[in-house]
Amino acid sequence: MSAQLIIEELNKSYQAGIPVLKGINLEIAGEGVTAIIGPSGTGKSTLLRCINRLVEPSSGRVLLKSETRTTDLARVSGRALRHARRQVAMVFQEYNLVERLTVMENLLTGRLGYTPAWKAWLRWFEPADIERAYQLLEKVGLSHLANQRADALSGGQRQRVGIARALMQKPMLLLADEPTSSLDPKTSVEIMELMTELADAESIPVVINMHDVELAKRFARRIVGMSGGNIVFDGSGDELTPTHLKSIYGGESWLV
Amino acid sequence: MAGLNGQGLPPSVQKPFSLTWKAKLGLFALLLYVIYAAAQLDFTYARFITGLDNAATFLQRMFPPNFERSQILIKGMVESLQIAVLASVLGIAISLPIGLLGARNLMPGWATWPARSLVAICRALHPVIVAILFVKAVGFGALAGILALTVASIGFIGKLFTEAVEEISIKQVEAVRATGASFFNIVTFSVLPQVFARFVGFSTYQFDSNLRNSTMVGIVGAGGIGGTLFSAFQRFDYDFVAAILITIISVIMIGEVLAGFLRSVFLDKLRPADLWRKRQTAVQGTRNG
Numbered sequence: 021m022s023a024q025l026i027i028e029e030l031n032k033s034y035q036a037g038i039p040v041l042k043g044i045n046l047e048i049a050g051e052g053v054t055a056i057i058g059p060s061g062t063g064k065s066t067l068l069r070c071i072n073r074l075v076e077p078s079s080g081r082v083l084l085k086s087e088t089r090t091t092d093l094a095r096v097s098g099r100a101l102r103h104a105r106r107q108v109a110m111v112f113q114e115y116n117l118v119e120r121l122t123v124m125e126n127l128l129t130g131r132l133g134y135t136p137a138w139k140a141w142l143r144w145f146e147p148a149d150i151e152r153a154y155q156l157l158e159k160v161g162l163s164h165l166a167n168q169r170a171d172a173l174s175g176g177q178r179q180r181v182g183i184a185r186a187l188m189q190k191p192m193l194l195l196a197d198e199p200t201s202s203l204d205p206k207t208s209v210e211i212m213e214l215m216t217e218l219a220d221a222e223s224i225p226v227v228i229n230m231h232d233v234e235l236a237k238r239f240a241r242r243i244v245g246m247s248g249g250n251i252v253f254d255g256s257g258d259e260l261t262p263t264h265l266k267s268i269y270g271g272e273s274w275l276v
Numbered sequence: 277m278a279g280l281n282g283q284g285l286p287p288s289v290q291k292p293f294s295l296t297w298k299a300k301l302g303l304f305a306l307l308l309y310v311i312y313a314a315a316q317l318d319f320t321y322a323r324f325i326t327g328l329d330n331a332a333t334f335l336q337r338m339f340p341p342n343f344e345r346s347q348i349l350i351k352g353m354v355e356s357l358q359i360a361v362l363a364s365v366l367g368i369a370i371s372l373p374i375g376l377l378g379a380r381n382l383m384p385g386w387a388t389w390p391a392r393s394l395v396a397i398c399r400a401l402h403p404v405i406v407a408i409l410f411v412k413a414v415g416f417g418a419l420a421g422i423l424a425l426t427v428a429s430i431g432f433i434g435k436l437f438t439e440a441v442e443e444i445s446i447k448q449v450e451a452v453r454a455t456g457a458s459f460f461n462i463v464t465f466s467v468l469p470q471v472f473a474r475f476v477g478f479s480t481y482q483f484d485s486n487l488r489n490s491t492m493v494g495i496v497g498a499g500g501i502g503g504t505l506f507s508a509f510q511r512f513d514y515d516f517v518a519a520i521l522i523t524i525i526s527v528i529m530i531g532e533v534l535a536g537f538l539r540s541v542f543l544d545k546l547r548p549a550d551l552w553r554k555r556q557t558a559v560q561g562t563r564n565g
Contacts, residue, residue: 072454105456116451120469129465133456140461182451189455 022223023086023107023192024049025071030080030094032066040066042249044080053216053226055240057233059269063249064229068195070094071227072108073101084108086192106133109186111215113198115178117170123181124166127153130188149188156184160214176207183215187222194219196228200235208232212239233265334514341522342515348504349516353523356500359421360490360531364483366422367429371395372475374430375437376463382441395438398431403489407498418499425486425493432485436478437471444470476542480535487531491524 030044040063048054056064069075071082073093082093084107091104109130117126131149132140139145157163160180165173170181179199186194196215200208216239219226230236236243237257245253245260245268253264266272295303314320343349377383377391401409407424414420444467452466494502501520508516 074450074454102456102458105454107456108454110451110454112447112451114447116447118448118452118466118469119445120472121465125465129452129457130455132452132458132461132465135457135461137458137460137464140457140464185451185455 022049022051022225023084025193025225025227026081026083026085027067027071028081028083030067030070030082031078032063032070032075033078039078040249041070041077044249044251046244046251046254048225048227051220051223051225052241053219053228053239054242054244055236056227056229056244056246057231057236057268058246060231062246064246065197067246068110068197068227068229071193071195072105072110074110084193102133106189107192109189109191109194111179111182111186111194111196111199113201115175115182115202117173117178117181117185119171120169122167122169123157123162123173124153126170126181127156127185127188130185133189153184153188156187159218160184175203176211179203179207179211180214183211183218187218190222191224194224194226196226198229198231200230200232208235209238233260337512337514338518340515341518342513343519345516346519349501349520349523352494352501352504352520353527355418356490356494356502357487357527359418359425359493359500360483360486362422363425363429363490364479364486366426367482367486368433368479370426371430371433371437375434376441376467378434378438379441381444381446382463382467391434392438395431395434398427399435400431403428403493404496407493408496411497416497416499421490421493421498421500424498425489428489429482429486432482433475433478437475440471440474440478441467473543477539480538484528484532484535487528491528 025046025048027044027046030041031039032041033039044067056067058064066075070077071093077094080094084091084093084104086107091100091107093101093104093108096104118129121129125143128145128149131145135145154163154166157166160183162177162180162184165177170178173181182199194215199215200211203211212235215226215228228236228240237260240257243253243255243257243260244251245264247268247270252267253260262272374391374394377387378395380388383391403424406427407420410420410423414423448470449462449466452462457465490500490502491505492502494500494504495506497503501524505517505520505524508514508520
């Protein structure tokens with residue numbers, strides 16, 4: 021059984037009285053890609069960041085269930101929070117690689133949750149982790165760039181490193197916050213293919229924020245439409261009609 | 277449309293760069309004060325000419341420089357070098373954690389304000405005054421000089437390092453935080469890589485400055501060549517003074533070359549051989565051009 025994510029009555033407001041998320045209920049179980057679509061500023065990023073607590077939720081529950089245990093990500097803190105974060109990996113829109121480190125060092129940062137401080141300071145990583153890093157680099161097609169500094173890479177290459185870094189965590193769940201929004205259409209498709217393939221190979225469910233509806237239909241088993249901090253659509257790509265799109269994005273002149 | 281051909285506009289709009297009457301008044305006041313201060317301090321051309329005579333005899337007695345007492349000279353210079361190196365190492369080692377503690381984007385208020393106050397105190401006094409304080413506290417000798425320059429190093433590197441840490445990209449930190457890394461691992465793998473190059477820069481500049489200051493703290497009895505220089509001045513041994521000054525200048529220049537070399541090794545990751553080759557090609561380039 022793969023991991024299960026259950027979000028219950030999740031609220032978030034950055035300023036009092038202006039909620040960004042309004043009581044989100046969402047259950048994600050099993051493998052495959054779930055795409056969250058919606059206009060900018062509707063809370064997609066906030067929702068994703070409440071899951072790994074880069075953003076503090078105002079109220080609600082975010083349950084991460086594995087075979088053996090259930091963690092409420094909205095409540096844990098300190099060491100328990102860090103241990104929970106190890107189970108949830110994230111791919112970012114602007115890649116967020118550590119620019120001055122090499123590709124290999126960036127991959128190994130994915131293991132920092134398991135590395136004691138003194139070993140990290142001395143750059144001592146487990147041989148098994150280093151081997152996994154080389155395997156992942158080969159899978160994303162960047163073996164020849166292992167010792168390049170991250171700031172020397174192109175956008176598509178950086179996102180490949182970002183995906184490999186996320187998978188270094190051996191996560192139960194993969195989150196991707198607009199992973200292709202800074203890339204050209206061809207690279208976007210390649211990155212989506214790579215991410216879904218690798219996640220399937222490791223049987224990890226993937227939650228992706230995106231605003232490209234066609235890309236979402238092509239890769240996602242399930243599409244969740246958000247508008248104004250609420251979920252307004254939940255179904256497969258085939259069920260997504262122009263009427264739904266109108267309720268998600270508003271207006272209709274763009275639907276030609 | 278009248279406004280576009282400059283008619284019917286108030287005069288101030290027609291001359292966009294003219295000074296306001298307040299600015300003119302301010303400039304006039306500054307000019308008056310400069311004249312007043314010069315008169316007060318006997319800062320006149322006649323005084324300068326009288327002084328020149330003095331300078332001529334002084335320079336005459338400086339040449340030729342006298343290297344006869346080279347043993348005292350070398351001993352003092354070596355001590356100055358040691359003061360500079362020890363103070364730099366100590367100062368760099370201490371200012372790394374203090375600089376991190378002072379960064380408001382990483383640390384809570386109870387950590388930043390003591391760190392920032394400590395750095396501010398270290399910067400408040402000139403190294404000579406700090407050296408006098410340490411001579412009074414721990415006695416004459418190199419120890420006082422080392423401590424004084426360590427304080428100066430903490431003040432300089434600590435402040436600039438804090439500012440560098442406050443300017444890092446928080447996105448890179450966020451990505452490492454999301455892996456479940458502990459605070460120390462976040463610092464090691466996402467904060468330090470972003471600021472390390474600048475830290476090396478500050479450190480080598482401070483080493484430069486410590487080298488210069490280590491030749492000076494001796495004047496107040498805190499060890500090094502400065503003491504020798506001061507007594508040579510007092511005994512009017514101007515030829516020995518000249519010898520000491522020439523030695524100091526050469527050592528400082530060698531130090532600057534070394535510091536620049538360190539910077540390029542750390543910052544551009546050049547190997548010494550590459551650096552030599554680069555210098556050669558640069559020289560050839562200027563010749564051919």
